[in-house]
Amino acid sequence: MADSLNADLSCPICIDFFIEPVSLECGHNFCRDCILNAWAQSDHASRNSCPQCRRESGWLDIRSNRLLASIVEGFQRLWHSEPAAPELSLKCHLHQQDIGLFCSDDLQLICRACWRSEEHRNHGCTAIKNAYKVCKANSIQLLQDKLKQYRDTHTATGLKISETLEHTNRLQDQITAEFAELQHFLQQREQDLIQRLRATAESAINQLVENMALISKRSALVEQALEDIQSMQEKTQLLMEIKGILQRCDLETNPALKTPKLNLGEFNGPLQYTVWKQMLNIISPAPAPLTLDSESASLDLVLSKDHTMVKGRSKLKAFPHNPKRFSNYGCVLAQEGFTSGKHYWEVSVESIDEWIVGAAKESIDRHSTIELTPSNGFWILRKWNGNIYGPHHAKESECHQNMNLQKVGICVDYEGGQVSFYNADDMTHLYTSTDRFTEKIYPFFLPFLESVTKEVLKVFHLKL
Known part of the structure; x- marks a missing residue:
C-alpha cells in the first residue's frame, strides 16, 4: 500500500515526490518546474500538451494543487517517522570514513575527509539525501539534450542526403544534356x-x-x-x-x-x-583568349607586347600611381572579368618552378600582405617545393606531390560558386574551391620569378 501511495504522490516526469505540485485542465499533476521545463523544450509557442494524456493545455491553465502538496508533505513526515530500511554502510577506501557526500563536479561519492582534500576543495558537494533528486534531474536533462542533438543531427543528415541526391540528379541531367548536344552535332555532321x-x-x-x-x-x-x-x-x-x-x-x-x-x-x-x-563552335566554355591587364601588373613585372606573357623586370621603372596596381605581391590580373556564366582558360607554367594561378574578386586588397585565401577573395592553385596545393597549402588533402604540371586549366562557374582546376594536358581534375560570388571575378596570376631574361608564364591561346 505504501508503494502504491508513493507512486500516486510522485511526479510522472521526475519520478519523485511532488515539489510545488500543479494540475492541468485534464486533471494530471506534475511538479511545477518539471512541467515548465518540459514545455520550454516544446516547439509550440502558445499551446502544449499533457505528457500523460496529450490533451492540449496553455501556460495559463496551470493551477497550484495545494491539497496534493499537503498530502505529499504529510506522507513524507509519516514516511520519515517510520524506521528506515537499513542502508549499506559505505566507507571511503582512502580515509575509511563513512561516505555521506556527493561531488557534483566529479559525480562521485566522497567522505568529509575527501571534501576537505585538495582534489575536491572547490567542488560543489551536497549530502547524499539532497543530491539524489538534483543528480537525477540533471542527468535526465543532460541525456535529453544529448538525445535532441542526435535527433537534430539525424534530421540534418537526412536533409543533406536529399540535397546531395537532388544535386547529383541535376548534374546527371546536365551531363546528359551536354553529351546529347555533342552527339547531335556529330550525328548531324x-x-x-x-x-x-x-x-x-x-x-x-x-x-x-x-x-x-x-x-x-x-x-x-x-x-x-x-x-x-x-x-x-x-x-x-x-x-x-x-x-x-x-x-x-x-x-x-x-x-x-x-x-x-x-x-x-x-x-x-x-x-x-x-x-x-x-x-569548337558549340563547346561552352571553350578556352578563352585572355589578355593581361598592364594597369594591375606590379612594378616588378613586364608584359609582352600582346599581353599574353609575363616576365620579371630587370630594372624598375617609374609609373603613375594607379589604385588598380598590385604593390603587395608580384602579380597581375586579366583584362577580362566575369559576373555570370561559365568561363575556362589555360595557363602555360612549364618554364617556371613556382607559381600561383586562379581567380580573384575585383575588390581584393592590392596593397597589403594578406593570405591568398577564399575569405580574402582569392581562389587559387599553387606550386611550391615541387608539390601542387589548394588555397590552404598546409593541408595534406589538398596536395598533389611531385606533379610535373605543364599547363593549368581553370574554370569559373559564377552561378554555381565554383573555381575548378585541371591538368590541361589531359583534363584531370585537381581541385575545386566553392564559394558564393557577389561581385566581378578576374583571372589571377602570380609567378615567383627567378629569371628576368625569359617570359616564364603564358596565357594559352588555342590556335586552330
Whole structure:
C-alpha cells in the first residue's frame, strides 16, 4: 500500500515526490518546474500538451494543487517517522570514513575527509539525501539534450542526403544534356557528309550511265557497219560504199570516255580532326583568349607586347600611381572579368618552378600582405617545393606531390560558386574551391620569378 501511495504522490516526469505540485485542465499533476521545463523544450509557442494524456493545455491553465502538496508533505513526515530500511554502510577506501557526500563536479561519492582534500576543495558537494533528486534531474536533462542533438543531427543528415541526391540528379541531367548536344552535332555532321558523298556518287553514276548509253549507241553503229560489209558480195559496191559506212561509225572517236572522279579528299581525309575543329563552335566554355591587364601588373613585372606573357623586370621603372596596381605581391590580373556564366582558360607554367594561378574578386586588397585565401577573395592553385596545393597549402588533402604540371586549366562557374582546376594536358581534375560570388571575378596570376631574361608564364591561346 505504501508503494502504491508513493507512486500516486510522485511526479510522472521526475519520478519523485511532488515539489510545488500543479494540475492541468485534464486533471494530471506534475511538479511545477518539471512541467515548465518540459514545455520550454516544446516547439509550440502558445499551446502544449499533457505528457500523460496529450490533451492540449496553455501556460495559463496551470493551477497550484495545494491539497496534493499537503498530502505529499504529510506522507513524507509519516514516511520519515517510520524506521528506515537499513542502508549499506559505505566507507571511503582512502580515509575509511563513512561516505555521506556527493561531488557534483566529479559525480562521485566522497567522505568529509575527501571534501576537505585538495582534489575536491572547490567542488560543489551536497549530502547524499539532497543530491539524489538534483543528480537525477540533471542527468535526465543532460541525456535529453544529448538525445535532441542526435535527433537534430539525424534530421540534418537526412536533409543533406536529399540535397546531395537532388544535386547529383541535376548534374546527371546536365551531363546528359551536354553529351546529347555533342552527339547531335556529330550525328548531324555524319549525315551531312553522307548526304554529300551520296550526291557526289549519284552525279558520277549518272555521268557513267550516260557514257554507257553513248557507248551502246556507237557499238550499234559499228555492229551495223560490220554487218553491211559482211553482207556485200559485189567488189565494186563494197569499194564504192566503204567510205560512207566507216564514216557512220566515227572510228576516230575513242570508245573509252572520260569518267568523273570522286572528291576523295573531302570524304577520305582526317574526318575526326576536321569535325573536332568544327565542334569548337558549340563547346561552352571553350578556352578563352585572355589578355593581361598592364594597369594591375606590379612594378616588378613586364608584359609582352600582346599581353599574353609575363616576365620579371630587370630594372624598375617609374609609373603613375594607379589604385588598380598590385604593390603587395608580384602579380597581375586579366583584362577580362566575369559576373555570370561559365568561363575556362589555360595557363602555360612549364618554364617556371613556382607559381600561383586562379581567380580573384575585383575588390581584393592590392596593397597589403594578406593570405591568398577564399575569405580574402582569392581562389587559387599553387606550386611550391615541387608539390601542387589548394588555397590552404598546409593541408595534406589538398596536395598533389611531385606533379610535373605543364599547363593549368581553370574554370569559373559564377552561378554555381565554383573555381575548378585541371591538368590541361589531359583534363584531370585537381581541385575545386566553392564559394558564393557577389561581385566581378578576374583571372589571377602570380609567378615567383627567378629569371628576368625569359617570359616564364603564358596565357594559352588555342590556335586552330
